[in-house]
Amino acid sequence: MPDQPMPQTDEEWRERLSLERYHVLRQAGTxxxxxxxxxxxxxxxxxxxxxxxxxLFGSDTKFESGSGWPSFYDALEGAVTEIEDTSVGMRRVxxxxxxxNSHLGHVFPDGPAPTGQRYCMNSLALDFDPKKTDA
Numbered sequence: 720m721p722d723q724p725m726p727q728t729d730e731e732w733r734e735r736l737s738l739e740r741y742h743v744l745r746q747a748g749t750x751x752x753x754x755x756x757x758x759x760x761x762x763x764x765x766x767x768x769x770x771x772x773x774x775l776f777g778s779d780t781k782f783e784s785g786s787g788w789p790s791f792y793d794a795l796e797g798a799v800t801e802i803e804d805t806s807v808g809m810r811r812v813x814x815x816x817x818x819x820n821s822h823l824g825h826v827f828p829d830g831p832a833p834t835g836q837r838y839c840m841n842s843l844a845l846d847f848d849p850k851k852t853d854a
Contacts, residue, residue, distance in 0.1 A: 725771060725819060736770060743843040744770045744821040747806075747813070752787025755842025760789070764849040766840075773818035774798060775845070776838065784830070784837055789845065791838040792830045799838075801826065814838060 726732045732745050742748035757766070766776040766789070775798045776791040784790035797817060804813040804825065814823045823844040830837030 732770070740769055740843050743841045744823075747822040748841075749824075750788075750841045750843050754787075755789060757789050757842040757845055757847055758787070760847060762847070762849055764847055765795075766791070766845045767848050768816040768819060768821060768823070769844050769846050770821040771816060771819035772846070773816050774848075775816065775823070776840075778850075782831055784839065786837070786839055788824065788839045789842055790830070791840065792832075792834045792836055794838060799823065814840070 726735055729745070733741055736744060739750075743750060761778075761781075763778050765774045765778065766781075767774050774795055776794055780791045780793045782790055782792060794814070799814050800817050800820075802813045802815060804811045811825045811827075814826050815821060816823060821844065822841075824838065824840035827837045827839060828835060
């Protein structure tokens with residue numbers, strides 16, 4: 720996806736993404752807990768934005784949070800932006816892709832060391848790029 724031009728209109732995003740992904744990535748939806756394809760992935764590699772392919776999280780920062788969504792204790796430098804979110808009557812911090820501004824999930828201050836952060840992401844917002852192995 721990084722080699723494709725970035726969609727400029729809502730219609731272009733609708734054409735590129737499945738209905739489920741569009742709902743999460745472009746409408747700030749949330750997938751049901753425990754249903755995501757990447758929730759229990761433990762392979763080495765990089766989690767990338769499901770909309771634009773921007774690298775977001777290294778697999779070495781993923782942990783089992785028990786929340787029902789893939790969780791990470793840190794994002795790759797410059798990969799995400801944080802936005803205050805008061806949409807459900809509480810104060811949260813929304814995480815978006817720094818490249819395409821797509822909704823990924825939220826970050827909470829209850830994660831493990833070394834950061835104490837829990838980036839709680841929707842599987843539908845992510846793709847996984849496995850590390851290349853030398854044969």
